[in-house]
Amino acid sequence: MLMSNKGRTAKVHxxxxxxxxxxxxxxxxxxVTHVPIRLDELRYWSVERQEAHASAEASAxxxxxx
Numbered sequence: 001m002l003m004s005n006k007g008r009t010a011k012v013h014x015x016x017x018x019x020x021x022x023x024x025x026x027x028x029x030x031x032v033t034h035v036p037i038r039l040d041e042l043r044y045w046s047v048e049r050q051e052a053h054a055s056a057e058a059s060a061x062x063x064x065x066x
Contacts, residue, residue: 009036012052014045030054032062 010025019042027036031051044053046062053059 010039012039012045014047014050014052016047019045028052030058032058 005024005026008025008027010021010028011023012028013020013022021039025039027038028042029035030037030053031046031049033054035054037052037054042052044056044059045051046053046059049062049066051062053062
């Protein structure tokens, strides 16, 4: 039987300008807002902190926290 990745959180390694999926899934969780972000909609992340952000605002907030 094929396993579906729908509804499953992916494990991702964030790189400069791209990311690599380490464990399959269809989304990641925003480190600031804790909302799910579909992988095909993921645009913001921190390479240094290895975390995803749902928006530019969430990314800026994460930057101010560190």
